[in-house]
Amino acid sequence: MTAITHEAERAKKGNQGRLGRLPALVGRVRESGLLIVLLLIIVIVSVQVPRFLTIDNFTQILLSVAILAIVAVGETLVILTRNVDLSVSSIVGVSAFVTAYFFKQMPGTNLLIGIGIGCVLGMVLGMLNGLIIALGRVPAIVATLGTLYVYRGLDFVFSARTTSQVNASDVPPSFLALATTQVFGVPLLIVLAAIIAIIVSYFLRASRTGRQLYAIGSNPEAAAIIGIRRDWLIFGAFTASGLLCGLAGVLWSARFATVDATAATGLELEVVAAVVVGGVNIFGGSGTIFGAILGAVVLGTLQNALNILNISQFWLQAIDGAAIIAAVMLDAFITRWLQRSLLFRRQKA
């Protein structure tokens, strides 16, 4: 009993002091820093190639980032709880292929039914992750490394039983139009990603459950003591991640039109890179949706810049990897620096 109160008191004290807000502070420094980096990239590339700085090109960038951003929103929810979801790329792949195949087989059905199938499929796979992790107590890294290959394998099994590839000519034009439709001049994909980001961001900031997700990540023991139902929330985070991956898969097949069982392979590294670059703390407990989206936009802009500067696309994966390492290094340095300056200030007072 005393051990419990002691633990709770320590958690309380930690949250009262400025040091307790350290991760959030680091996040704020990171987000403003990232905006500056983004501006720097834009300025440097535009000086060299003026056509980089056109509305058309920026729409292109956002369009290529939209799907990544939707997945990154789900990944953020998971990482906030001090977990990780490596299986996202396979869920996107399964959903993309199955949705495309559905429209090939039944071109006449209502669009919403096909979209619903992709989303529900993603959600079910996410729930499976959640069950293995929250109920089976398997560490998320092991569970989702496993399902990364299990789900991709299922995709190949499905493909082997049905068709090796679905082409643009196989699916109804109304489905492909999802990716090209514009709302007041802005592509639907971008609008969708923005709406999702705003809703989830509001949910994280203002709702009780949203705050509880942060609490789980920043101090799991304390969260359990104050009565937060940790397992349910972690299960929920993985389910939400799966659902968003399912939607991303639907949009993927609409956008790229030609889909096979390898769709979205390797996307998980881009997603983790975007989220970590965006300042979401890999230890959980701090980070924002805005940050994660910003991370995705920075990586997307970089990719576009490589293209425009005629640099080999083979650099992309190396850049993602370097970005992940640089971001966690930067986090460590900023944390140490802030810690020192805050301690110093406290001593002076």
Place this chain on the structure above:
Amino acid sequence: MKKLRSLLLSWEALLVVLLLICVVIGSGLSPYFLSGFNFYALTTNAMEIAIMALPMTLIIIVGEIDLSVASVLGLASVVLGVIWKSGHPLWLAIGAVLLIGALAGLINGVLVTRLGLPSLVVTIGSLALFRGLAYVVLGDQAVSGFPASFTTLGFGTIPGTEIPWSGVVFVVLLLIFAVVLHMSRLGRQLYAMGNNKEAARFAGINVRQIKLVLFLLSGLLSALAGVILTSRLSSARPDNGVGLELNVVTVVLLGGVNIFGGRGSLTGVVLALLILAVIQNILGLVNISGDIQSLVIGLLLILSVLGPNIARRIQVALARRHLATGRS
């Protein structure tokens, strides 16, 4: 507690049973399964994974993980090909590649031990980075046409037997690792680090130094595995060994090494290696493609952690019920 310990002790027994079941299934499926040639095919295919599993075992025992092994392997393979292609002798290329592997491991180790970053994220980053560099070096090209003296390392055998040379390399390494882990002071220190890092540090164990060396070793041996794979396929490609980290982690966890560190033995890992090799061999015999083989291995990975967890829960529930009925 006693029951729990006996359960863990019997993990190896369980693996032996599993291995026997696999062998029986295999020999039922094909008359060639128990042939000498199939033994050769089965072991050579698994040697890269086996070599990388040795340092991975120690790394997981001290409570860390290295997800970048397959990418270091790929980078090593590509660099080996490029150096050889540019006219340098092979021994020089191999030396350079081993050095690069050690350097890659050192980078991981420094980031984890000096900056205190979680190995999980660092090595996800370097997984992308090293694989990316492999693509940068060679694009979508491949280097092939290695001399026979080199490819012998990959698929040659000791004259008169079906034992591959790469298997000899593995056995030598295994003996060294087994002595260190199970018969030396350092081995006890590794377990201590995995069980309680703080206590280990206060007991005077140089935790950071040891972890640094382990990551370096992991990079070095992954590069060696890259050399062997290149020799076996007689081809250096940037996508060599993509996804092998799944097999390596699966083997170590299936072998009974605790994912949170502090527990596990090389006996279990070797048994798990054999099981995985036999399963892959069987899947190959019934014509199941590599992508679907990964499905089975992924399931095995999850089950090797989920299974014991469920068993423990059932045990606890039974014990509770036993207590409850005993009291009333």
